[in-house]
Amino acid sequence: MRGHVYSVAGPLGVFALWELVVRAFGVPVYVLPAPSAIAKKVVADSALMLDGLAMTLMEATVGYAVGATLALAIAIAFILWPRLERVGLPALVALNSVPVVAFAPVALLWFGSGPGSKIALVTIAVGFAVFVNAHQGLRSVDESAANLLRSFGAGPLRQMAMLRIPAALPAIMNGLRVAVVRSMIVAIVAEMLAAFKGLGATIFESTQQIDFLRAWAAIAVASAASMAWYGVVNWIDRRYVFWR
Amino acid sequence: MANGTADIAAPILQLSNLSMTFESAHVTVVALQDIGIRIGRGEFVTVVGPSGCGKSTLFNILAGLAEPDAGAEIRYHGETKRALELLGQVAFMPQRDLLLPWRRVVDNAILPLQVEGMPRAAALKRAEPLFGEFGLSGFERHYPQQLSGGMRQRVALMRTFLFERDLTLLDEPFGALDALTRSLMQRWLLEVWQKHQRTILFITHDVEEAIFLGDRVLVMTARPGRIKLVLEVPLARPRPSSMLTSPEFIALKRQVLAAIEEESVKSFQQTAAD
Ligand SMILES: Nc1ncnc2c1ncn2[C@@H]1O[C@H](COP(=O)(O)OP(=O)(O)O)[C@@H](O)[C@H]1O
Numbered sequence: 001m002r003g004h005v006y007s008v009a010g011p012l013g014v015f016a017l018w019e020l021v022v023r024a025f026g027v028p029v030y031v032l033p034a035p036s037a038i039a040k041k042v043v044a045d046s047a048l049m050l051d052g053l054a055m056t057l058m059e060a061t062v063g064y065a066v067g068a069t070l071a072l073a074i075a076i077a078f079i080l081w082p083r084l085e086r087v088g089l090p091a092l093v094a095l096n097s098v099p100v101v102a103f104a105p106v107a108l109l110w111f112g113s114g115p116g117s118k119i120a121l122v123t124i125a126v127g128f129a130v131f132v133n134a135h136q137g138l139r140s141v142d143e144s145a146a147n148l149l150r151s152f153g154a155g156p157l158r159q160m161a162m163l164r165i166p167a168a169l170p171a172i173m174n175g176l177r178v179a180v181v182r183s184m185i186v187a188i189v190a191e192m193l194a195a196f197k198g199l200g201a202t203i204f205e206s207t208q209q210i211d212f213l214r215a216w217a218a219i220a221v222a223s224a225a226s227m228a229w230y231g232v233v234n235w236i237d238r239r240y241v242f243w244r
Numbered sequence: 245m246a247n248g249t250a251d252i253a254a255p256i257l258q259l260s261n262l263s264m265t266f267e268s269a270h271v272t273v274v275a276l277q278d279i280g281i282r283i284g285r286g287e288f289v290t291v292v293g294p295s296g297c298g299k300s301t302l303f304n305i306l307a308g309l310a311e312p313d314a315g316a317e318i319r320y321h322g323e324t325k326r327a328l329e330l331l332g333q334v335a336f337m338p339q340r341d342l343l344l345p346w347r348r349v350v351d352n353a354i355l356p357l358q359v360e361g362m363p364r365a366a367a368l369k370r371a372e373p374l375f376g377e378f379g380l381s382g383f384e385r386h387y388p389q390q391l392s393g394g395m396r397q398r399v400a401l402m403r404t405f406l407f408e409r410d411l412t413l414l415d416e417p418f419g420a421l422d423a424l425t426r427s428l429m430q431r432w433l434l435e436v437w438q439k440h441q442r443t444i445l446f447i448t449h450d451v452e453e454a455i456f457l458g459d460r461v462l463v464m465t466a467r468p469g470r471i472k473l474v475l476e477v478p479l480a481r482p483r484p485s486s487m488l489t490s491p492e493f494i495a496l497k498r499q500v501l502a503a504i505e506e507e508s509v510k511s512f513q514q515t516a517a518d
């Protein structure tokens with residue numbers, strides 16, 4: 001209960017201070033608008049904001065789902081077939097050392113300026129975050145517990161389903177949590193590079209048109225959406241991975 | 245045998261010449277040396293020895309989890325087997341309870357049945373009548389984290405018993421329990437054993453426990469683990485706890501302790517001379 005109070009009071013305090021500073025010193029809008037002004041702008045431009053949000057969320061969630069699914073499948077395959085791991089793991093580690101944004105030009109070239117390129121980039125970003133955590137979790141299962149299942153006659157598949165995957169859930173959930181913020185960031189940054197629609201595109205166009213308030217409004221909507229989504233993943237984690 | 249059912253003439257398990265060496269980059273540890281054992285059907289045999297003498301290693305081999313050095317002979321039901329062939333053939337309860345925290349008590353208990361492919365509903369039906377007997381009535385839907393040490397151990401035992409195999413291996417099942425709980429559990433285990441007519445090989449580092457439970461006691465030496473003494477326990481069953489202070493019991497205890505002590509002194513002198 002106390003934790004909840006702090007997690008609400010903290011941001012409220014920051015907003016209040018922000019508002020106060022902007023008003024007291026008469027900070028111009030192009031430097032930093034007041035939170036109240038941003039909020040009003042969100043409401044005023046709500047149709048545009050919702051439109052952008054819908055596109056960005058679609059890209060982020062589709063990329064998230066594809067990336068997370070692929071990552072889990074690859075991590076499980078690596079544990080089941082160590083030979084595959086010996087070949088595949090170094091390649092993945094090498095790829096992971098390249099920042100995702102570096103793939104952006106290629107993604108735009110291959111998938112165009114529409115949502116396809118954003119989904120591809122989010123898939124990569126989410127995929128690595130989930131893979132690293134899932135792989136670690138599946139690997140570090142208690143050897144004696146695996147032996148107990150073997151003594152009951154469990155083969156690799158049964159050990160995977162009954163022991164390794166559940167035991168790795170806390171680690172997998174960590175990956176899924178980190179991936180939420182990553183997927184929103186990557187979708188928005190990619191939209192800023194080239195896009196027809198989306199919060200990133202709105203931010204980019206607004207700054208071009210010197211409408212900084214609108215850019216801030218889009219940023220506010222993006223972070224609110226990010227936080228809400230993060231909250232959902234967190235709730236699922238608490239509810240279903242209760243034993244950690 | 246005291247149990248009246250044990251049949252040493254048709255042994256369920258025979259080991260001879262069994263040694264186990266662990267080799268790593270720097271050291272070679274001979275964990276077991278020249279172990280020879282015969283276990284009769286229905287027998288309750290206890291293995292006692294100082295910690296580190298290779299008791300758990302022996303069980304890992306019998307559960308099919310490790311292969312002994314070449315030259316060992318393992319006969320299970322009269323047939324020569326490699327250790328690996330025993331995987332899934334022996335009910336094994338490791339030293340730690342290893343209950344899965346995401347499974348309720350019921351679901352932990354039926355784990356081996358589900359591994360064998362039995363559907364959950366059928367497995368639950370099979371397990372149901374055992375909860376009372378294992379002192380777990382009313383706790384079926386609890387999670388292991390919510391149980392005391394003694395109850396967790398009973399869940400692990402129930403899990404082992406539901407994996408119905410001709411030989412049951414119990415590795416220090418009561419080692420972590422307080423003295424009172426432990427003595428309750430010992431008497432309870434004897435009841436369960438007599439009712440279910442299982443063959444049990446039971447590891448302990450507690451001499452009293454070994455004698456109180458066993459038809460025979462195998463005394464192991466400190467590293468390298470060898471069988472130093474095989475002691476018949478001619479005490480009548482059921483055994484009341486008052487037996488622990490009887491002259492016969494104390495005489496047996498003295499015998500076991502003397503065997504262990506002789507070895508300890510030897511290995512102590514060995515270490516001192518190194
Ligand atoms: N996998 C292993 N590698 C190397 N040494 C081991 C291994 N397992 C056990 N040992 C060694 O073998 C000896 C016997 O161990 P263990 O069987 O666990 O003894 P106990 O159960 O009687 O306490 C110990 O000295 C231990 O360090």
Ligand SMILES: [Mg+2]
Nearest residue numbers: 299300301339
């Ligand atoms: Mg041990």
